[in-house]
Amino acid sequence: MQDLGRRARAASRAMARADSATRNRALALIADAIEREAPALRAANQLDLDAARANGLAPAMLDRLALSDKAITTMIEGLRQIVALPDPVGEISNLKVRPSGIQVGQMRVPLGVIGIIYEARPNVTVDAAGLCIKSGNATILRGGSEAIHCNRALAKIVKAGLEGAGLPADGVQVVDTTDRAAVGALITMPQYVDVIVPRGGKGLIARLMEEATVPMIKHLDGICHVYIDAKADLQKALDIGFNAKCHRYGTCNTMETLLVERGIAPTVLPQLAGRYLTESVELRADPEAHAILAAAGYPHLAHATEEDWATEYLAPVLAVKIVDGIDAAMDHINTWSSKHTEAIVTEDYSAAMRFLREVDSASVMVNASTRFADGFEYGLGAEIGISNDKLHARGPVGLEGLTSLKYVVFGHGEIRQ
Ligand SMILES: NC(=O)C1=CN([C@@H]2O[C@H](COP(=O)(O)OP(=O)(O)OC[C@H]3O[C@@H](n4cnc5c(N)ncnc54)[C@H](OP(=O)(O)O)[C@@H]3O)[C@@H](O)[C@H]2O)C=CC1
Numbered sequence: 001m002q003d004l005g006r007r008a009r010a011a012s013r014a015m016a017r018a019d020s021a022t023r024n025r026a027l028a029l030i031a032d033a034i035e036r037e038a039p040a041l042r043a044a045n046q047l048d049l050d051a052a053r054a055n056g057l058a059p060a061m062l063d064r065l066a067l068s069d070k071a072i073t074t075m076i077e078g079l080r081q082i083v084a085l086p087d088p089v090g091e092i093s094n095l096k097v098r099p100s101g102i103q104v105g106q107m108r109v110p111l112g113v114i115g116i117i118y119e120a121r122p123n124v125t126v127d128a129a130g131l132c133i134k135s136g137n138a139t140i141l142r143g144g145s146e147a148i149h150c151n152r153a154l155a156k157i158v159k160a161g162l163e164g165a166g167l168p169a170d171g172v173q174v175v176d177t178t179d180r181a182a183v184g185a186l187i188t189m190p191q192y193v194d195v196i197v198p199r200g201g202k203g204l205i206a207r208l209m210e211e212a213t214v215p216m217i218k219h220l221d222g223i224c225h226v227y228i229d230a231k232a233d234l235q236k237a238l239d240i241g242f243n244a245k246c247h248r249y250g251t252c253n254t255m256e257t258l259l260v261e262r263g264i265a266p267t268v269l270p271q272l273a274g275r276y277l278t279e280s281v282e283l284r285a286d287p288e289a290h291a292i293l294a295a296a297g298y299p300h301l302a303h304a305t306e307e308d309w310a311t312e313y314l315a316p317v318l319a320v321k322i323v324d325g326i327d328a329a330m331d332h333i334n335t336w337s338s339k340h341t342e343a344i345v346t347e348d349y350s351a352a353m354r355f356l357r358e359v360d361s362a363s364v365m366v367n368a369s370t371r372f373a374d375g376f377e378y379g380l381g382a383e384i385g386i387s388n389d390k391l392h393a394r395g396p397v398g399l400e401g402l403t404s405l406k407y408v409v410f411g412h413g414e415i416r417q
């Protein structure tokens, strides 16, 4: 890991120096090679999937691990979108002449070496590599161990693309071991790594909070909420309530708790339950919601406990709670949410604006599914992930989040009086 770090640090200088056309050329070469090598990538992914199935990985995790045709096309499209994005590096903004005569501005620059620790989702390897290359950073990628074969195959493609464009192959390095000791090393070498982006659950974060000496931009769990307000449009409530839970169970922007205003609950809950029944979603309800759902004959029903408000299921399970109104909904969210993404369904402008202002999460939405919290969907081209942190970068992190601003000063020989 020390050697990896040393090489990343050396490569980071060339990555930061490279002009926009060179970095874009590398991205285009990688996109073309993924298209060409799709059968080999699928074969490598099949090895991972076979091993994961044999180890009993949950269906939602297998869904994340699978490199479907759609996932391959999206990776390629994502890279090409990143090529088309404006280059943030070197841009000078806020230039002002000071009374002393000097001009002071800010230049956008790469962070340097970024270590990314993430789940077993091979498309992240390409998205993360692509964004780091475009933003002039070197990166060390430590993906989930179940994806090791596919990540090795992708690493070869990325390195060839970098070299083809005249950039150092060490600009992107994939950690070639599933030994977690490598994570321990990566997070404790500030001399080589400028920032760590951990994408993962509570176990990973607990270790990092204990051990990391490199600063982090934390991409944590998603305990996301949808609140159906008294003034909700019924059709929107049904569509959003279903999509936010059932579109993909394994993603961090999936709804885990549904909050429903008391007055609208007898209308909306039985109809929404009809939708959930098609997916056999288990509903864990508070006493009031339980009574409504039981009267409607919903079969997959359980009583919620306090633990459910704090649980990210990543599965066809949903906590349901009746609330008095928007204040109670926001209280619940600000108490239990992981500060990732929350949505309100309402036609009431004032309620919508209060929700936007007062809910303390990285993405807050009105009449839209939490599943939209995604860099691709937000127009960032791709994303490193979704930050639940407040400092530096919040929500889906794209190119800007991988850069910072340094002050630049232009003088004409001025000296301070
Ligand atoms: N906010 C965001 O952008 C994202 C959040 N997530 C969150 O991640 C979680 C689910 O993903 P899951 O795969 O279960 O996440 P994990 O936290 O189990 O794994 C993520 C990565 O961290 C590593 N890891 C986990 N624990 C440790 C440890 N103690 N020491 C060293 N390395 C460790 C894993 O390695 P190994 O393979 O060895 O287990 C893997 O590379 C959910 O909570 C989800 O919401 C996921 C993606 C994006």
Ligand SMILES: N[C@@H](CCC(=O)OP(=O)(O)O)C(=O)O
Residues within 6 Å of the ligand: 064, 119, 121, 250, 251, 252, 253, 371, 373, 374, 375, 383, 385, 386
């Ligand atoms: N960008 C993702 C959500 C973030 C993410 O990567 O989540 P996860 O599936 O937990 O790794 C998406 O909406 O597809």
